[in-house]
Amino acid sequence: MAEHVVLFTGPMGAGKTAAIASLSDIDPVRTEAANTDRVTADKATTTVALDYGEITIGPDEKVRLYGIPGQTRFEFMWKVLMRRAVGMILLVNNDNPDPIGQMLYFIDYFHELYERGGAVVAISRSDVGLGPTREEYYSALAAARPGLSIPIFSVDARSPEQMKIALFSLILNIESRAAVPSRYEEPRQ
Amino acid sequence: MADQSSSGGDGAMVTVASPTDSVDNGWDDAARAIYSVRKIAAPMGIVLQPDDRTPYLVDLHRKKFFSTDDLTDFPTHPVRVGVQTYVVSPDDQEPAGPARNLELLLWNVGRSSFHGGLAPWLSPTAPYRLTAWPDFTGVFHTTFHLRLTAHLANHVTTVDDLVELFPADADSVPGAMNAFSLLGILEHLPAQPAAAVQPVEPAADAERSTGGLWSRLRDRWGF
Ligand SMILES: Nc1nc2c(ncn2[C@@H]2O[C@H](COP(=O)(O)OP(=O)(O)OP(=O)(O)O)[C@@H](O)[C@H]2O)c(=O)[nH]1
Ligand SMILES: [Mg+2]
Numbered sequence: 320m321a322e323h324v325v326l327f328t329g330p331m332g333a334g335k336t337a338a339i340a341s342l343s344d345i346d347p348v349r350t351e352a353a354n355t356d357r358v359t360a361d362k363a364t365t366t367v368a369l370d371y372g373e374i375t376i377g378p379d380e381k382v383r384l385y386g387i388p389g390q391t392r393f394e395f396m397w398k399v400l401m402r403r404a405v406g407m408i409l410l411v412n413n414d415n416p417d418p419i420g421q422m423l424y425f426i427d428y429f430h431e432l433y434e435r436g437g438a439v440v441a442i443s444r445s446d447v448g449l450g451p452t453r454e455e456y457y458s459a460l461a462a463a464r465p466g467l468s469i470p471i472f473s474v475d476a477r478s479p480e481q482m483k484i485a486l487f488s489l490i491l492n493i494e495s496r497a498a499v500p501s502r503y504e505e506p507r508q
Numbered sequence: 509m510a511d512q513s514s515s516g517g518d519g520a521m522v523t524v525a526s527p528t529d530s531v532d533n534g535w536d537d538a539a540r541a542i543y544s545v546r547k548i549a550a551p552m553g554i555v556l557q558p559d560d561r562t563p564y565l566v567d568l569h570r571k572k573f574f575s576t577d578d579l580t581d582f583p584t585h586p587v588r589v590g591v592q593t594y595v596v597s598p599d600d601q602e603p604a605g606p607a608r609n610l611e612l613l614l615w616n617v618g619r620s621s622f623h624g625g626l627a628p629w630l631s632p633t634a635p636y637r638l639t640a641w642p643d644f645t646g647v648f649h650t651t652f653h654l655r656l657t658a659h660l661a662n663h664v665t666t667v668d669d670l671v672e673l674f675p676a677d678a679d680s681v682p683g684a685m686n687a688f689s690l691l692g693i694l695e696h697l698p699a700q701p702a703a704a705v706q707p708v709e710p711a712a713d714a715e716r717s718t719g720g721l722w723s724r725l726r727d728r729w730g731f
Binding site for chain 1: 651
C-alpha cells in the first residue's frame with residue numbers, strides 16, 4: 320500500500336479540522352474537546368490530539384491527512400505527527416492578531432518537513448477579519464526566510480473545491496522541487 | 509507601443525490608443541497599458557471598455573478593479589477595447605461601484621491578448637521564473653496552469669523550453685506567460701553566460717518524491 324501523509328498545521332482556530340473534513344473521503348476522526356481558551360480562539364471546541372482523514376487514490380494508494388492540535392500545550396503531538404509526512408498545508412486564519420508571525424512560527428517549527436517535501440500556506444477566514452493581503456504574506460516570507468518555494472493561497476477551509484486546489488498544488492510543488500534543475504540553475508546537492 | 513502620455517496631473521482622462529489605432533486588436537492595448545503603468549509604478553488608474561460593455565476601472569495600487577460586471581461572462585474576443593488612463597492619488601476616494609478581484613481581470617486579459625502569442629515585452633529565449641503563485645482558489649484555471657506554475661516557481665526556464673516541456677498545451681503557454689507578467693509575478697533573470705548552459709533534462713524526470721501522485725489525484729478528482 321502506497322501512502323502519502325500530508326500534515327495540516329497552523330494556529331488554533333485556523334481551520335485545520337474544517338480543511339480535513341473538506342477533503343476526506345471517510346468521516347474524519349476528530350478528537351475535539353471543550354475549548355477552555357476562548358481568548359485565543361472563540362469557539363466551543365478545539366482539537367486535543369489529532370484529526371484524521373483520508374483520500375483513496377486506488378486499491379493500493381492513499382493520502383492520509385493528519386491535523387495537529389493548534390494549542391501549543393499539545394506541541395508534543397506535533398513532532399509525532401510530522402514524522403511520516405511528505406508535506407504540510409499551513410493554515411493561517413487572517414483574523415488572527417498576528418497572522419504573519421504565526422505563519423513564520425509554523426514554517427520554522429516544521430522546517431524539516433518543508434525541506435523533505437514541501438509546504439503550502441492557506442490563508443483562511445479572510446471573510447471574518449481583515450488581515451494582511453496575500454502580497455503582504457509573500458513579501459514578509461521572502462524578507463524573513465528568503466529562498467523558500469511556498470505557494471500562498473487564500474482559502475475558505477470549509478470549501479472542498481478550494482482545499483483540493485491547495486492540496487493539488489502542494490503535491491505539484493513537491494514534485495517540481497524534486498525534479499532536476501534546468502540548464503539555467505545551479506545543480507542542487 | 510501605444511502613446512502613454514500623462515494628463516499633466518489634472519486628473520483628466522487620456523486615451524492611450526490613438527483614434528486611428530481603433531483596429532481589431534482586442535485586449536492588446538489594454539495589456540500594454542497595464543504592463544506600462546505597473547512597470548513605472550505610475551499613480552494612474554486605467555479604464556478598460558470592451559466594445560459596448562460595462563467599463564472596468566483598474567486600480568493597480570489598491571489591487572482592485574471596480575465594475576458592475578463580475579466577469580462571469582468575460583469577453584475573450586472583443587473587437588476593440590477602449591483604454592483610458594487617469595491620474596490617481598492615494599487620498600482619492602475609492603471609485604464608485606463594487607470592488608472586485610483584480611487578479612481575476614488581469615489573468616483573463618493576459619490570456620486573451622496578442623492572439624495567443626507572446627506579449628511584445630516578453631522573449632521566447634529569455635530565462636524567467638515566478639516569484640509567487642496566482643491565487644488559484646479565485647481564478648479559473650486548468651491542471652496545465654497549475655503544472656506550469658509549479659514548474660516556473662521552482663525552475664528558471666525560457667518560453668521555448670516550456671513549449672517543449674508541455675507539448676499538449678503548447679498553445680496555452682504564451683497566454684499564461686502574458687497573464688503572469690500582468691500579475692507582476694514574472695521575474696526576468698539576466699541571461700546566463702554561454703559556459704553555464706547544459707542540456708535540458710527531459711520532462712519525464714519531473715516526478716519524484718510522491719511518484720507522480722498529482723496525475724492520479726487529477727484522475728481521482730476529475731480535474
Ligand atoms: N467564515 C469562515 N469560517 C471558517 C473558514 N475556515 C474555517 N472556518 C471555521 O472556523 C472555525 C475554526 O476552524 P477549525 O477547523 O475548528 O480550526 P482548527 O485549526 O482545527 O483549530 P484547533 O483545533 O483549535 O487548533 C470553524 O468553525 C470553521 O468552520 C473561512 O474561511 N471562513
Ligand atoms: Mg481542530
